[in-house]
Amino acid sequence: MQILYSFCILHDFSRLDFALSEILDISRSQVSQWIEKNLVAVNGLVAKKSRVLKKGEVITISGVKQRKDCQNLELLKEISIEIIHETNDYIILNKPRDLVVHHAPSVKGITLTDYLKVHNYELSTISGENRFGIVHRLDKDTSGAILVAKNNESHLKFSNMLKNRTMGRIYICVINSPLKENVIIECFLGRNPNDRLKITKLDKTKFPQARDSKSEFRKIMQSKNGQYELIGVRLYSGRTHQIRAHLNVLQRYIYGDMLYSPEKLAKDYKTKMLLHAQLLYFEENVFIAKIPKDLVKFLEENFLDYQNVLESHLTKWQNELRSY
Numbered sequence: 026m027q028i029l030y031s032f033c034i035l036h037d038f039s040r041l042d043f044a045l046s047e048i049l050d051i052s053r054s055q056v057s058q059w060i061e062k063n064l065v066a067v068n069g070l071v072a073k074k075s076r077v078l079k080k081g082e083v084i085t086i087s088g089v090k091q092r093k094d095c096q097n098l099e100l101l102k103e104i105s106i107e108i109i110h111e112t113n114d115y116i117i118l119n120k121p122r123d124l125v126v127h128h129a130p131s132v133k134g135i136t137l138t139d140y141l142k143v144h145n146y147e148l149s150t151i152s153g154e155n156r157f158g159i160v161h162r163l164d165k166d167t168s169g170a171i172l173v174a175k176n177n178e179s180h181l182k183f184s185n186m187l188k189n190r191t192m193g194r195i196y197i198c199v200i201n202s203p204l205k206e207n208v209i210i211e212c213f214l215g216r217n218p219n220d221r222l223k224i225t226k227l228d229k230t231k232f233p234q235a236r237d238s239k240s241e242f243r244k245i246m247q248s249k250n251g252q253y254e255l256i257g258v259r260l261y262s263g264r265t266h267q268i269r270a271h272l273n274v275l276q277r278y279i280y281g282d283m284l285y286s287p288e289k290l291a292k293d294y295k296t297k298m299l300l301h302a303q304l305l306y307f308e309e310n311v312f313i314a315k316i317p318k319d320l321v322k323f324l325e326e327n328f329l330d331y332q333n334v335l336e337s338h339l340t341k342w343q344n345e346l347r348s349y
Contacts, residue, residue: 031085035184042074043234109312114179119314122168149180169302170314192307196258198300199280203254210271211239214264224266238264240271246334248327
């Protein structure tokens with residue numbers, strides 16, 4: 026039977042089904058179907074869903090309906106993505122909004138990995154063909170800085186940095202109502218049992234698959250009418266929808282976020298989600314991703330002198346990072 030997915034596990038997992046659900050960003054019910062049909066193997070041996078996974082083990086999935094290749098290669102060639110920085114070991118890009126980072130069973134459109142392959146970038150292979158080069162993700166609706174590894178050695182290096190939290194990202198976003206104060210949210214996150222599209226805070230004792238998460242939220246400035254606030258967010262972990270789920274704990278929502286915002290707020294949104302990964306850091310390096318045009322337009326219309334205030338905020342954060 027043809028192997029359609031094959032990748033190496035970069036850290037330990039308590040169960041195989043939890044691992045596949047998180048890595049491939051699909052439901053555990055879908056994963057369970059594959060496992061029950063003996064389509065999933067670990068290190069070449071068919072495995073049960075409760076199997077414990079150790080870092081370095083290889084998962085293969087066979088017989089799953091394969092996603093059709095993108096038909097319009099010319100479209101991929103026409104897409105323009107800003108290169109922030111490039112070396113022999115990695116490339117840092119400014120990912121546009123509405124572009125999925127890598128393939129998954131639920132993904133039907135083109136991805137960042139498609140773009141990288143079409144443009145003949147050398148990419149690491151340690152995470153499998155569908156995730157060539159991808160060290161960390163950005164959600165489809167999020168723009169900003171993303172690092173792609175060109176070889177397996179650098180991929181492992183950056184993966185360890187993420188695990189040890191010596192590599193990270195700082196985001197900016199506009200929220201519907203000002204924060205009372207700067208705050209750090211630290212909790213366990215997982216799929217919302219009542220809405221599988223959302224991530225939510227969970228009780229680890231009841232949901233053992235929930236993952237630890239930590240975000241730091243800092244106030245930057247309020248809008249001219251006091252309704253909105255521009256904030257900065259530092260991620261200490263990288264869970265799916267982490268910022269949106271943590272803001273939900275605070276009963277705050279990103280402007281343009283149709284998934285997490287209450288309907289009474291969402292009906293008045295005039296843009297897509299205003300969330301941007303503006304800064305990526307590791308070791309002595311700090312890289313800045315330019316703000317997308319629609320976010321610039323919103324800030325210009327609703328905030329006074331935002332450029333100087335935001336620049337001062339980012340400079341302060343960069344100085345703090347370099348002093349660690």
